[in-house]
Amino acid sequence: MTTTQTLDVAVIGGGFAGIGAAIRLKQRGIENFAILERGAALGGTWRDNTYPGAACDIPSRLYSYSFAPNPNWSQTYSGSAEILGYIEGMAAQYRLRPHVRFGCTVTGIVFDEDAGMWDVAVEGAAPVRARTVVLASGPLANASFPAIRGIETYEGHKIHSARWDHDYDFTGKRVAVIGTGASAVQIIPELVHKAASVKVFQRTPGWVLPRVNRRTGPITKGLYRHVPVAESLARRAWFYGHESVALGVVWNTPLTRVVELVGRAQLRRQVRDPWLRRQLTPDFRAGCKRLLMTDDYYPALQRDNCKLITWPIARLAPHGIRTAEGVEHQADCIVFATGFDVSKTGTPIPITGRDGRVLAEEWSRGAYAYKSVAVSGYPNLFFTFGPNSGPGHNSALVYMEAQIDYLVAAIGAILDRDLRMLDVRRDRQDRYNAAIQRRLTATTWNSGCHSWYLTDDGFNATMYPGFATQYVHQLRELRLEDYHVVAADAGTRAARIAAVS
Numbered sequence: 493m494t495t496t497q498t499l500d501v502a503v504i505g506g507g508f509a510g511i512g513a514a515i516r517l518k519q520r521g522i523e524n525f526a527i528l529e530r531g532a533a534l535g536g537t538w539r540d541n542t543y544p545g546a547a548c549d550i551p552s553r554l555y556s557y558s559f560a561p562n563p564n565w566s567q568t569y570s571g572s573a574e575i576l577g578y579i580e581g582m583a584a585q586y587r588l589r590p591h592v593r594f595g596c597t598v599t600g601i602v603f604d605e606d607a608g609m610w611d612v613a614v615e616g617a618a619p620v621r622a623r624t625v626v627l628a629s630g631p632l633a634n635a636s637f638p639a640i641r642g643i644e645t646y647e648g649h650k651i652h653s654a655r656w657d658h659d660y661d662f663t664g665k666r667v668a669v670i671g672t673g674a675s676a677v678q679i680i681p682e683l684v685h686k687a688a689s690v691k692v693f694q695r696t697p698g699w700v701l702p703r704v705n706r707r708t709g710p711i712t713k714g715l716y717r718h719v720p721v722a723e724s725l726a727r728r729a730w731f732y733g734h735e736s737v738a739l740g741v742v743w744n745t746p747l748t749r750v751v752e753l754v755g756r757a758q759l760r761r762q763v764r765d766p767w768l769r770r771q772l773t774p775d776f777r778a779g780c781k782r783l784l785m786t787d788d789y790y791p792a793l794q795r796d797n798c799k800l801i802t803w804p805i806a807r808l809a810p811h812g813i814r815t816a817e818g819v820e821h822q823a824d825c826i827v828f829a830t831g832f833d834v835s836k837t838g839t840p841i842p843i844t845g846r847d848g849r850v851l852a853e854e855w856s857r858g859a860y861a862y863k864s865v866a867v868s869g870y871p872n873l874f875f876t877f878g879p880n881s882g883p884g885h886n887s888a889l890v891y892m893e894a895q896i897d898y899l900v901a902a903i904g905a906i907l908d909r910d911l912r913m914l915d916v917r918r919d920r921q922d923r924y925n926a927a928i929q930r931r932l933t934a935t936t937w938n939s940g941c942h943s944w945y946l947t948d949d950g951f952n953a954t955m956y957p958g959f960a961t962q963y964v965h966q967l968r969e970l971r972l973e974d975y976h977v978v979a980a981d982a983g984t985r986a987a988r989i990a991a992v993s
């Protein structure tokens with residue numbers, strides 16, 4: 493195969509992060525880039541998650557980019573269609589379409605050290621060569637069916653929450669829902685209005701907190717449109733409100749008890765039956781798994797056509813779900829709200845760096861990076877939503893924006909200074925990660941529950957143990973002294989090795 497074009501930047505993924513990176517690259521005057529998107533449309537997780545009730549549990553004012561404010565959000569917590577519209581609107585406003593290559597599945601990237609170039613392999617097409625790569629494929633991109641015995645024998649309809657089948661008519665059907673996480677608690681209140689019956693198979697009850705959603709009236713929208721500073725102040729208020737919650741949600745502190753009191757009060761207020769309350773009471777610290785923000789879930793569970801099943805699932809049978817006590821629950825359709833295949837001990841695509849090192853091997857016991865954005869030995873490669881960049885209490889978009897501004901500064905430095913390599917120093921990376929893992933020991937995520945944040949042996953490669961303010965601050969400035977900086981004309985490889993050691 494022949495190489496078609498050399499890009500300054502290959503952005504892998506056209507979701508929120510890829511779009512944000514593209515906008516900031518353009519604003520920095522960098523135009524020679526492509527967004528390589530495996531799907532047929534932009535939007536990533538918000539393109540894929542179209543299940544009924546899909547919405548964000550972070551207020552839209554904050555779950556958006558500060559450089560692309562939207563005065564027109566219809567409500568506090570907007571639904572997935574409106575969020576997708578926001579993403580598409582940004583792509584149109586910043587004329588990103590000419591940069592997007594749809595149906596472009598990247599199968600691996602290899603660094604050519606002599607040329608200072610990444611070779612990006614693409615399924616069924618010529619490879620792309622790029623000076624820098626932004627890996628923006630997102631952690632929640634691959635829907636995961638659980639490894640339940642007999643899953644292949646089930647003869648009814650199977651739907652995953654992240655790949656909703658809009659052609660399936662739930663009217664009058666017996667539906668089983670497996671999972672009670674963030675997706676399930678949004679789906680179930682919708683399903684109970686259509687299906688004849690809904691059985692909810694719960695493995696672990698989560699902490700449910702109230703979510704007060706309000707429509708945004710025309711006067712407020714007009715104010716935000718005509719007085720942008722009012723919009724930005726509202727965003728700031730949401731931001732600091734969420735920051736204060738970190739004291740009880742991120743760290744396992746006496747304030748975590750206060751969060752739990754709010755959860756218990758919601759349970760007492762919404763669920764009358766003491767046995768059901770007991771079944772729905774979590775046995776882990778609030779925040780350890782993602783908090784579930786909903787006012788509709790408990791009422792939905794108590795409708796006449798809905799039933800909570802807490803017996804463990806033994807296996808799927810051709811016509812339903814068999815639980816451990818020997819009962820078979822017949823179902824016309826099973827909704828798998830069972831989450832995503834989140835790679836914490838590998839890489840989303842094969843990545844080969846300097847001297848042939850393979851990142852999946854280095855990450856086999858848990859992923860790590862420098863400030864979540866760069867990894868030593870893999871120069872000119874930048875991650876969005878990389879290792880230990882997950883927030884438990886604030887908007888992912890705040891974190892993403894900080895990553896994007898940092899990596900655009902790094903890419904700008906590579907292009908402006910004509911660098912062959914910007915490779916983060918191993919000692920800085922090790923020091924950073926030792927501190928991250930030390931700080932994680934005091935967090936709720938590491939307080940003993942099982943969640944998608946941790947590897948099977950309990951390593952937390954996912955979450956950032958701090959305030960969003962701290963995370964943003966550490967990425968505010970690109971410090972070149974944290975990197976081996978190799979000029980394009982540095983000469984032979986041997987000379988470069990001498991230069992970097």
Ligand code: N01
Nearest residue numbers: 547548549638671672673674675676695696782829830831
């Ligand atoms: O997935 P999850 P999700 N047998 O992994 C259960 C984001 N999100 O799609 O808790 C039986 O949280 C599993 O049980 P347990 C958000 O970041 C955001 O709901 O492991 N049950 C759990 O109940 C979130 O964290 C929004 O014991 C099985 C459920 O399935 C992430 O997406 C909205 C099972 C999976 O819960 C994932 O959320 C929605 C099995 N074999 C999602 N396997 C916003 O509002 C799994 N389960 C921004």
